[in-house]
Amino acid sequence: MRNISLVVAYDGTNYHGWQCQPNAITVEETLRSAVGRILDHAVKLYAGGRTDAGVHAMGQVVNFFTPKSIGLEGLTRGINSLLPVDVRVRDAAEVGEGFHARYSAKSKIYVYTILNHTYNSPFLARYALHVPYDLDAGSMDTALRLILGAHDFSAFKKKDEHYRSTVREVRKVLVRRRGRVIYVAVEATGFLRYMVRNIVGTLLLVGQGKLCVDSFGEIFESCEREKAGPTAPPHGLFLRKIFY
Amino acid sequence: MRNISLVVAYDGTNYHGWQCQPNAITVEETLRSAVGRILDHAVKLYAGGRTDAGVHAMGQVVNFFTPKSIGLEGLTRGINSLLPVDVRVRDAAEVGEGFHARYSAKSKIYVYTILNHTYNSPFLARYALHVPYDLDAGSMDTALRLILGAHDFSAFKKKDEHYRSTVREVRKVLVRRRGRVIYVAVEATGFLRYMVRNIVGTLLLVGQGKLCVDSFGEIFESCEREKAGPTAPPHGLFLRKIFY
Numbered sequence: 001m002r003n004i005s006l007v008v009a010y011d012g013t014n015y016h017g018w019q020c021q022p023n024a025i026t027v028e029e030t031l032r033s034a035v036g037r038i039l040d041h042a043v044k045l046y047a048g049g050r051t052d053a054g055v056h057a058m059g060q061v062v063n064f065f066t067p068k069s070i071g072l073e074g075l076t077r078g079i080n081s082l083l084p085v086d087v088r089v090r091d092a093a094e095v096g097e098g099f100h101a102r103y104s105a106k107s108k109i110y111v112y113t114i115l116n117h118t119y120n121s122p123f124l125a126r127y128a129l130h131v132p133y134d135l136d137a138g139s140m141d142t143a144l145r146l147i148l149g150a151h152d153f154s155a156f157k158k159k160d161e162h163y164r165s166t167v168r169e170v171r172k173v174l175v176r177r178r179g180r181v182i183y184v185a186v187e188a189t190g191f192l193r194y195m196v197r198n199i200v201g202t203l204l205l206v207g208q209g210k211l212c213v214d215s216f217g218e219i220f221e222s223c224e225r226e227k228a229g230p231t232a233p234p235h236g237l238f239l240r241k242i243f244y
Numbered sequence: 245m246r247n248i249s250l251v252v253a254y255d256g257t258n259y260h261g262w263q264c265q266p267n268a269i270t271v272e273e274t275l276r277s278a279v280g281r282i283l284d285h286a287v288k289l290y291a292g293g294r295t296d297a298g299v300h301a302m303g304q305v306v307n308f309f310t311p312k313s314i315g316l317e318g319l320t321r322g323i324n325s326l327l328p329v330d331v332r333v334r335d336a337a338e339v340g341e342g343f344h345a346r347y348s349a350k351s352k353i354y355v356y357t358i359l360n361h362t363y364n365s366p367f368l369a370r371y372a373l374h375v376p377y378d379l380d381a382g383s384m385d386t387a388l389r390l391i392l393g394a395h396d397f398s399a400f401k402k403k404d405e406h407y408r409s410t411v412r413e414v415r416k417v418l419v420r421r422r423g424r425v426i427y428v429a430v431e432a433t434g435f436l437r438y439m440v441r442n443i444v445g446t447l448l449l450v451g452q453g454k455l456c457v458d459s460f461g462e463i464f465e466s467c468e469r470e471k472a473g474p475t476a477p478p479h480g481l482f483l484r485k486i487f488y
Binding site: 009010011056058076080085086087088089090119120121122123125127 | 253254255300302320324329330331332333334363364365366367369371
């Protein structure tokens with residue numbers, strides 16, 4: 001059996017997230033159906049990250065097994081020809097049989113995009129959170145640096161979601177302004193559900209001066225979800241890259 | 245009566261062009277209805293450029309008259325609050341009573357965007373023409389420079405469209421590659437319908453080596469629409485800016 005990995009980009013606007021579920025269109029089901037039609041057999045896809053409804057991906061990674069000898073370029077072209085334009089295979093590779101898109105991942109980068117301008121943009125509205133009031137990207141960056149390293153991220157988890165461990169290791173963070181757009185990037189070895197969106201929701205309070213950097217740190221250390229800010233909406237979030 | 249001008253951006257994907265027409269959703273009607281509701285009286289909009297179905301705008305300019313004393317910021321916010329997110333007022337100004345968005349315009353810039361990469365992008369699919377084969381932006385730029393100045397643009401007009409004069413003056417042109425994206429920009433004092441899209445359709449033949457620069461020039465000089473390339477699709481085209 002060959003083990004094939006794909007790098008996949010998608011606009012999550014019209015999908016109920018990555019993972020298959022009954023009575024809802026998901027990216028996984030859309031891709032699985034296209035791959036299955038090209039290979040002429042059913043496939044199970046293993047995904048590097050399970051993006052929630054409305055979240056986008058530039059670098060989702062999946063792998064699947066097939067006995068077919070089809071070339072990688074023909075496979076990619078074939079799958080793309082069956083996919084709607086909001087889902088694209090960007091690359092395909094043959095990987096070792098032990099490769100698993102999720103368990104082999106060393107870290108992932110998520111980027112949250114904010115349009116910080118009086119008026120929203122028709123072109124960015126699907127891909128960035130519109131924040132009309134002034135944000136101080138500098139203080140957001142300072143606050144975000146407090147999450148670097150291995151910590152308990154309970155303060156930023158999804159309410160009523162339970163884990164064996166809520167400790168995750170954050171390797172790199174960045175808040176950068178480019179003109180009217182602010183990018184919040186977090187690279188970690190793993191993420192809790194809603195973690196980035198809850199961090200961003202709390203950082204927005206810092207950016208508008210409603211919360212000082214120290215208070216952000218105290219909320220983070222308290223491990224109490226109720227103290228942190230609201231969950232930022234999904235449409236600003238991108239699964240940017242997965243490292244193996 | 246106050247004469248108010250607005251700078252308007254829109255994603256043309258879901259509209260049957262700018263201009264009002266029966267039984268079709270147009271940007272003009274969408275904006276006119278929002279302005280009318282805020283001012284509480286019907287308005288006639290004068291627009292700087294009439295974009296065709298599916299064409300986008302970053303810098304459409306309109307003007308209208310009102311006796312109301314409403315402030316420009318309140319007016320803009322109010323209109324935007326009633327508009328769908330794919331149409332946004334970016335700026336508002338009070339102008340002299342002689343100002344007419346179309347007749348006062350000195351020149352306009354249109355930009356055509358091409359994604360030149362093996363695979364399309366879910367994020368650019370609505371805003372760029374996907375061209376999977378290699379394009380030589382350099383020869384496209386050389387060919388495009390041939391249209392600089394005042395010329396008869398009949399070779400690039402819409403079939404069966406008639407004008408008193410088909411002479412237009414092109415002031416600036418540019419073909420620039422930025423990574424996988426190629427921009428074709430044309431600034432002119434006026435445009436024939438489909439002119440930019442027909443120029444781009446012919447430039448694509450140059451870019452892929454099917455037509456040499458000299459032949460492009462000969463087609464242009466022949467003034468025969470049949471000799472030029474096909475009309476490039478609307479979704480790559482943006483009305484970028486109007487100069488007054």
